[in-house]
Amino acid sequence: MTGHSVLDTDILVIGSGPGGSVAATKFAEAGRSVLMVEEGEHLPLDATPHFSCEEMLHKYRSAGVGVALGKRKLAWVEGSCVGGGSEVNRGLYHRTPPYVLERWARDYGVVDLSPGEMTQHFEACEAVATVQHMPGKPSESSQALERGATKKGWTAIAAPRLYRYDTADGRGSKQSMSATFVPRFKELGGNLLADVRIQRLRRTNRTWEASGVRTSGAQKTQITIRADTVFVACGAVQTPALLRRSGIRHNVGNSLRFHPMLKIIAEFDHEVNAPGDFDPVHQIKEFEPRFGMGCSIAKPPLLAMLQAARPGNWTSIERDWRRMGIYYVQTSGGRATVRNLPGFASPLVRIHFTPEELSTLADGLRHLADVLLAAGSVRLRPCIAGYPDLDRQTGLAGLPEALEAPDGSLTSVHVFSSCPMGEDRARTATDSFGKVHGTDGLYICDASLLCTPTIANPQGTVMAVAHRNALVALDRKFG
Ligand SMILES: Cc1cc2nc3c(=O)[nH]c(=O)nc-3n(C[C@H](O)[C@H](O)[C@H](O)COP(=O)(O)OP(=O)(O)OC[C@H]3O[C@@H](n4cnc5c(N)ncnc54)[C@H](O)[C@@H]3O)c2cc1C
Known part of the structure; x- marks a missing residue:
């Protein structure tokens, strides 16, 4: 220096x-x-x-790699740039x-x-x-979640964004x-x-x-x-x-909290994920504060990353990604601590989930699978190693009552407290x-x-x- x-x-x-x-x-x-x-x-x-x-390389901390350690790990990301x-x-x-x-x-x-x-x-x-609602039609993957919620009789909304829309077809700039x-x-x-x-x-x-x-x-x-x-x-x-x-x-x-998230890739019999689609905006509010649901961006590298532990699915992602959307369920469970370790620049984050919190996550996952099948999905791929794919025949059988998630399946982008x-x-x-x-x-x-x-x-x-x-x-x- x-x-x-x-x-x-x-x-x-x-x-x-x-x-x-x-x-x-x-x-x-x-x-x-x-x-x-x-x-x-x-x-x-x-x-x-x-x-x-x-x-990820220029604007995220550690190129997007962060992990809270514990019996059940949680991967999280933070922005690091102006x-x-x-x-x-x-x-x-x-x-x-x-x-x-x-x-x-x-x-x-x-x-x-x-x-x-x-x-x-x-x-x-x-x-x-500026905060605005998107003026045009949301992406098909977003509308699919709304359709599923309507079939189930659950409340869903199109969330507004920190975005200024300059044209009626939804072009503009992020705020x-x-x-x-x-x-x-x-x-x-x-x-x-x-x-x-x-x-x-x-x-x-x-x-x-x-x-x-x-x-x-x-x-x-x-x-x-x-x-x-x-x-x-x-x-x-x-x-x-x-x-x-x-x-x-x-x-x-002593009291770090997250919104821990589990994801499912839902495959449809028609295209839901076209290049240039607008970001999906629908969220299901029916079960908050226990858990909420929504849709994520589903570019092919993100789809592949979520199926990293299931190599059998890689080929179909390459072939069929336009028929796939990524959906999440999010809770507020888990409590974590932040501690510095001598000689390390990054702090150690340790997280603990109670059995009730893991049951809530599992319950949320079942509800997410349920609404996606109601939305017309032909195949669901839970993004958790060891979990089976689901379809209309299997229904929700195969999803456990409490989360059995092996390491790596829980993620979060929200940190606080x-x-x-x-x-x-x-x-x-x-x-x-x-x-x-x-x-x-x-x-x-x-x-x-x-x-x-x-x-x-x-x-x-x-x-x-x-x-x-x-x-x-x-x-x-x-x-
Ligand atoms: C991928 C992703 C998606 C998200 N999606 C949404 C969303 O759609 N809606 C929403 O409401 N929220 C979302 N969030 C969460 C939202 O971005 C955060 O809640 C918000 O940015 C937190 O603001 P902050 O000021 O607390 O910290 P941060 O935004 O984390 O800012 C802290 C800054 O401090 C800098 N810094 C850290 N340590 C030091 C140091 N020692 N010296 C100098 N600088 C330092 C960091 O580099 C960073 O730039 C998302 C977050 C991520 C990562």
Whole structure:
């Protein structure tokens, strides 16, 4: 490592995902001197095709490989680039369900977070990052799920997205952070440094010192940033890892949660998956909060990856992928911890599922199979090693009552709750507005704060909570 630079700023925001970008923009709007640093690259949204290998290499942490270890493993992914997860996700959007906010108030003592109080924060974020329903017809794979739900008499919706549709046939642009809040932040005079990983925080004489490494090509230099106030927004796994490395541990990294997901590939007797199709948007809400269902992107490499443990199916995927869709069931089970290991850059994540949580997953899988058969699927391939294919003859026989999933079948793209907020200090890492208990001038402003899983897609909640907390911090003058 060569060289060492030292920078000074009033406010330092670490991480540029939805939490960091929204908060940093509010501070820049208020005329404060703000530096936002990001470990990943700064790339335009269209620098890599969506859901491509290039995207995984440049915009995901560890090229999309992350695993929570335990008796039952869970594979998860995080974005790592300017804009964080918003750059790689589909932007399916929901405001937080009122029953979730009410639970956080009741169980964690979060104040001023009623659905009514949150409305202004959702509206303010939606004014910068547009949320719209797709104007045209959704893809055939999406409509198939809706048809199945209608046959079963279950409630299904077409979810809106963080997307601005410019034409009636559904063309437009995704409203990721790099396309919305980040340019606004920079126009307002905010400073952004990409390729900077903060490794440790230290408090000296009423100032915070953030030390880390700046990467430029093959060259690495040390960097120290001095700030009056620090907002940590590294995402729900990296935030507790950074805080714990810095000696801050009270309820930090003990309560990480996911939306664990199981998938089924459904094969139809007609084409449901044409190149250039719009992203599927239908979701089945009937059984929430126990479990929810929806459809995923089903490009051939994704179909093949999901059948990696079943080589017998590879040839048919190559031949018949246009007749196949990927569908998921998602729950909120499993509890995980985040711990640093000496000598390792990445933290160890350990997860545990109760027998009830595994039964809920199995029940969700049965419901998903049921609705897909009702939708007219001719063959279902559960994406779990050892599970048999299903069709109308076999029905649901062959699906177990409780999950027997061998390693690798559970996945998640939603992570939260590792540093919950609220006034109940026995359960929380920060106060109701993200200020870390027992510290001065240190805040969290990302998905770590969400006390429990959101059940609905979480990015809207992450943004609105960051907006709310930034306004309160400005109002209190960061006291
Ligand atoms: C594939 C995928 C699909 C998803 N689909 C949806 C969806 O359709 N709808 C939805 O609502 N949500 C979706 N999500 C979840 C959503 O993207 C996240 O909830 C959201 O991005 C979380 O925001 P955040 O600010 O907490 O963290 P992140 O978005 O994870 O951002 C954290 C940033 O901090 C950076 N960072 C980490 N550590 C450091 C460090 N030490 N120093 C400097 N920088 C650091 C990271 O590189 C990252 O860019 C999806 C996520 C993924 C990965």
